[in-house]
Amino acid sequence: MKFHVENRILADRDAVQAAYLDPAFYSAMVDMPKISPPEVVGREEQGDVILMKVRYRFSGDLPPAARRVLDPDKLTWVNESTVDLAEHRTEFRMVPDNYGNRIRFGGTYRFEQVDAATVQVIEGDLVVRYPIVGPLVERAILSGMREHLEQEAAFLEQWTASTR
Numbered sequence: 670m671k672f673h674v675e676n677r678i679l680a681d682r683d684a685v686q687a688a689y690l691d692p693a694f695y696s697a698m699v700d701m702p703k704i705s706p707p708e709v710v711g712r713e714e715q716g717d718v719i720l721m722k723v724r725y726r727f728s729g730d731l732p733p734a735a736r737r738v739l740d741p742d743k744l745t746w747v748n749e750s751t752v753d754l755a756e757h758r759t760e761f762r763m764v765p766d767n768y769g770n771r772i773r774f775g776g777t778y779r780f781e782q783v784d785a786a787t788v789q790v791i792e793g794d795l796v797v798r799y800p801i802v803g804p805l806v807e808r809a810i811l812s813g814m815r816e817h818l819e820q821e822a823a824f825l826e827q828w829t830a831s832t833r
Contacts, residue, residue, distance in 0.1 A: 670807040672776075674791040674815055676822040680829035682757060682782040685789070688828050689759075690719055690752065697828065701820055703729025703813060710747060721750040735809045738799045743767040757781075761793075771798045774810075791818065 678685055688694045692709040699706050704725055711722035727744035745766040752759045762775035776793015797806040 670795050670804070670811065672791075672793055672795060672811050672814075674789075674818055676789045676791075676818055677783075678787045678789060678822045678829075679785065679826050680787055681785075682780045682787040684829040684833075685787045685825055686752070686754070686757060686780055688825055688832075689750075690721065694828055695723060698821075698824065701817070701824065703727060704817060707748075717754045719752040719754065721748075721752060723748045723750070729813070732805075732809045735802075735806045738771075738802055738806060739768065772796070773798075789818075789822065 690712070692712070695707040695709055697706075698704070705728045708724045709721065710724050711720065713720040724745065724747050727741060729741075731739060731741050731744075743766070747764045747766070748761055749764055750759050750761045757780040759778050760775075761778065763772075765772050765774075773796040774793070776791065778789055778791040781788045781790065795807050795811060797803040797810070799806060
């Protein structure tokens with residue numbers, strides 16, 4: 670399932686991008702619903718490109734359709750990102766710790782400066798390979814992702830304001 674999400678963040682693009690590269694940003698995400706505080710498990714700089722690996726753990730309630738095929742205790746994954754600082758663009762893929770042969774999730778996001786705000790544009794593709802319920806699970810995951818990204822945008826505004 671293809672997806673497109675845009676979030677407006679009232680902060681400078683460079684500050685937003687810097688937050689996503691700061692391990693302290695992830696550690697501070699203690700009040701995010703449905704997601705335990707993420708953990709940076711890898712960060713490597715190669716000139717204007719930074720490779721990031723961040724582990725996430727789902728901590729919310731799954732809809733009944735998703736619970737039929739996914740164990741909430743096994744919903745952990747690593748977001749592997751390749752960040753191009755000069756282009757303000759990131760390629761990502763979510764690598765599940767479990768269900769790796771059943772879920773494929775990846776795409777890009779970019780930061781566009783619009784006046785005093787940053788517009789985060791996320792595009793990608795999610796495929797859940799389960800007979801009959803796959804599309805239902807995809808919709809549930811994408812709904813949760815959209816909600817998380819909205820909450821993360823609000824957190825980013827607070828974070829960048831407090832770190833100036």
